[in-house]
Amino acid sequence: MSTQICRVVELLLRSACCHTVRGQSCLSKAVWTPVGPSSLCASGVSVLQRRAYSLDSLSLGPGRPSLGPNSQQPRSERTSPSSALAHRNLSAVAVQGQCRPLCQYDFLDLGEVEENVRRAQACKKIRHFIVDPDLANLVAQHLGPDLQDAKTVIFECNPGPGVLTRTLLNAGAQRVVALEGDRSFLHDLQELEGRLDGQLEVVHCDYFKLDPIGLGNVKPPAMFTDKLFTDLGISESAWTDDIPVKVVGILPQRNERGMLLKMVYALFERLSVYRYGRIELNLFISEKEYLKLVTRPGEMMYYRAFGVLWQMACEIELLHKVPWESFVVSSKQGVPSSKGKLPNDHLCLVRLRPRADLFSAGLTPSNASTLLMMIKQCLAKRKVKLIDRLNLWSPDSGSKLLSEMGMSEDILTGHVFPEEYLRLFQLMDKSQEFTQSWLYEEILENTQREGWG
């Protein structure tokens, strides 16, 4: 019902103000405003429900309250970042040289939901998409107030129909790099790029296929980091500098863990994107994988090297939980079947911000590979005594190290905190005994990441 009403209004309005528009879809925007927040909400929901994914206020989950009461009111958001926005739109117009009257609501139009859904679903690879404008707003909010800071670069991974891209730009982002791996979305994104004044750069690149391991030709969407960064003119920065790039996107469901492992290895050895500084990730990952990521010592089942390394390297913050249904999927199987014991009803927007002090006390990118190996060896089994592991690497050194650490002799590897592992490694690395240990040899043999760095 409400959609129909909406359409009627839309038609009416179209005839009224057709000269102001960029396209048909802009009209719907014009409609939204006069009708006001409440009816907007209603119509939005009904559209979405028909597609079997809802975004009612409850399902927004725990992150929502932080948004404040007006989170569903695009209007009030739009009005707040005032001058910068107006300026951007002005210049965009100026560049294009189009003669067009200025309009108070001259924002990038997000496109019609149905059309975006259709385009997303037409994607040949299995991918999740942010199509819902409210969801996009929410993500933009979470990227923080420094969005409008000219220094912040945002890498948006696989924007697809570009709803989040536009939302970010509308929110005042000064430099968005859209890395799209699927050719079919490129054209529209590039068109958008052309209409703007440098706030958006579009690259045919899949962030999750950066620095491929295998041999063979590297063709887009696969790419080497240095090429990407050089092309974008981003230079290396010190680890302790401010965050140079924020990455936002949805981690592909295929091989989530493998991807996260690959990234954390790169982080410790400062390879791949991490050569360029503390790259912050804001990724949607499955709830299951998120829970594993943040498992604490003592939960023997899930406390693994994977989580320990990420916790050691980054401040991890859960920004938001969104039910799977809120995303559009380009496959029939939208919600993953959760076989395991962990709940998996949501995608979690997680911020992984590398710690500035990670490399300040003895850990260096070159000895980090030993740390990786040590953590992996320790946590292959969680219910073994740490002292046994240590003695295996350097006989009789275990009790000395443990007393230096102030740990009890019978502590299990699954009870040691990530910070403690880091400290333990720093002690080991200083001691002469351990540098002779085979542990140091081992890393070199097992580094199968030759395509890196």
Added chain:
Amino acid sequence: MGRNPNCSPKVVSRCLSQMEEDGLSVDDLFNRCVFRQDERDMLLKAIRIIKPEYQPRLNMHTSKCSSLLVQDFYSERADHIYPKLDFTQEDLQERFKRQLSVEQACTITIDSVEAAKPVTENMAKMRELLAEQRIQWQKILLQALRESKMILAKSNTRDYRLNLYPYLCLLEDKEYVDIMIQSVANLPPSGESLKILARDLGNRVFTKYCVRQKHQNQTVEKLGSVYNAYTDLLAKDTKVYDVLPREQWWKLEMEQSSGPTLQGGETSWPYIVTLELGTYMVDMMVKNLKINSDILNPAYDRKFIPILYHMYTFRSTRQVGFIKPHPILTQMQQEAMETKLTFDSYVMPMLCPPVPWTSVKFGAYLLTPTKLMRTVDGATQHEELLEKCQNLHAIYDSLNQLGNCAWKVNKPLLDIIISIFNDRGSDKLDIPPPLSEAPKIPHFNPQDHSYTASEKAHMKRQVINAKKKCSEMHSLRMDALYKLSIANHMRDEIFWFPHNMDFRGRTYPCPPYFNHLGSDVTRAILVFAEGKLLGPKGLDWLKIHLVNLTGLKKRSSLQGRLEYANTIMEDILDSADNPLNGRKWWMNADEPWQALACCMEIANAVRSPDPAQFISHFPVHQDGSCNGLQHYAALGRDVIGATSVNLMPCDVPQDVYSGVAQQVEELRARDAESGLKIAQVLEGFISRKVVKQTVMTVVYGVTRYGGRLQIEKRLKEIDEFPKEFVWDASHYLVRQVFNALKEMFTGTREIQDWLTESARLISKSGHTVQWVTPLGLPIIQPYHRTRNQVLKSTMQHINLKISHDTKERPDTVKQKNAFPPNFIHSLDSTHMMLTSLHCYSSGLTFVSVHDCFWTHALTVDTMNKVCREQFVALHSQPILQELSNFLLHKYCTGVLTEAKSKKYQEYRRLMMLLAKVPQTGDFDLQRVKESTFFFS
């Protein structure tokens, strides 16, 4: 009842009448049961209490062979001349005793060929140290084993977990310890995955146990007496028999029926039990074997450190448990260069003719248990199928024929190879160099700040590459060391390779390292033990064989090859006389070592007073030209295809690879003209060599992925080819090769598609693909969805990915992709077996390496005739029609009522497809008999 001296006849008769009621015949007891020790005699005694005249009637397994192909072979034997071995009966019986003692020991220790090197002071010191340590380790392990057995004996038996205690009581404690010590000595420096190590240990215990069992059952004595009688058939100084070895063995076993049954006493342990036992032993080794850390360098603090450690390596997201030796141990082992190697006894060739296969469970080695059919660890479906199968006589007989071929070592060649091996090796001649020739592992300190990050990354990569290279070199070197040491140990012996087969019927010699299936090097050091005159044409065959080994003159007629050989006689004689210091002509051959051996044989023959009278031991090979395609072309009676793979007589050999290369070149030229960059780049690079491997393997189911890798490798070998285009070019080429093949072999394509689609639908319907070869060998494809089974040992949980479990649904992708190649393999193995049987009945020596047949120079012509006749006979059978009938009968006899259901639709589709046998072309199969280059 038999054992009890005053057993009442009433008890016995009641027992017999009960048996009668239950439909059990007394004869069946004797025919079907496995008896140990004197059980059989006691049974007979008991029965005779009631029926004093009773004689068990034994069925003689004389049921006729069902296959039409070999009916005549078995029924009309008038003109068969079965070959005799060149030994007296006494000699054979003596050899049997020696082989028996080797197998009873289960392991054999031989001199390493490296022993010839002078002993340095350091070597002596290391050897001494190791010997001391070993005594220590033995003591410690023995004690640990006893203690842990005590604990196990007392532990709660109601525990749901398997208690290994009984498995630790099968052998003497010391034997377990010896097995463990042996595995330490054989551990590669880069370690071994726990699963493999455990499996090997478990298997060793099982083998040893079987051998002991046979002792205790008094089987060994009976085996000896049957074997002694059996030698009568083989020896040269006895009468001529008109029965086959299998038939004779059966007869003898019937005659000597008292005592234990020889057949099929043991059943193998479940894979998981073998593994668990092995893991238990590994755990014991890791916990107990230690060494002083200052043993090599007194500067280090003295600590008692383990020599083996359990750790993990990480392969993407999987972690694999590994057992690694401590670097100190590795260093000691390498520097000691120990002069002795210890092997399991089945690694050695046999010293007497193998026991003929007479049933699924009995044959090959004397005591060591051997499977008739090699399978994936733990797969039982093949064996079940074979046991149900009534008549495998032709299969047994051909395996026996292959196993009965006696071999000896080509000593002059072995000496040359060992001299190079002990010097610096030679990559060019495929003699792996010692580790001292390995690239030095660059040393760098990651803490050193004078390097930039990228320099460090680069150095790190260098270290990784160097290490990888080292471990590859080590494993190649060890492999060669084993082969050469075994050969050297056998240098004055005459020996036999018992054979078994894989699940498609392809035959293999059982000893794993040293056999005639191996590389050029091992093939070159083997010759037939029996010598035969060269005869009038033998020398010519040797020369043609030599030219074949060089890889030259592929497109010349036999006469052309012979003439070429005659023009290069000087080079040939020079190679034979001065192999290492002369002109080294042989080194440039495709198969240099076999070529050298052939040069020497030719030199000896031409220098003998009458070459026709020269006694030659040399095997001459005849190769099928692209054998897979030959079978396809014959199945489809495809004229063009048949011509291109030499089923059709021609003056010069047709070369399918050149044909494909030509076709690809045409496609490329067309593409280049239309402006395709990569096609232009490839101009002048498309040769026979580039496409050969891919064409050869396409019939065996190589995918585009694999094909691309093959082509990539070839392109990389061409120095002039621009490296940056290798990837694109290989992609492009593999596509074109597939297209060219499709155009050239239309019939092949159709059959391949029909097979693939049939397998897909069968698998979809939930069945595994099965068929029966024309010789009656049942075949089942063991590909199922993977099931994970976790072995929870104290040391580590081992995850077993079991993909052969018949209770799981079939893996459709594998079932369908593997069916065409497996089917073709089952045909080529059938052809080989037929050839082998008929060669046997013609009295000639015959062995095979799949589609390459070997015989004496004298008998090449006869073998060629047999080979062609049997090919024609095989393909004169309606093979595809029979396959279709079999599959229809197997998968489409159930009745489905609901005509509308989806299932029914699928069922109908399957039925229609199976019934629709591909059409055949007009090729006249008989022409094969005249084709010179069919096998050449």
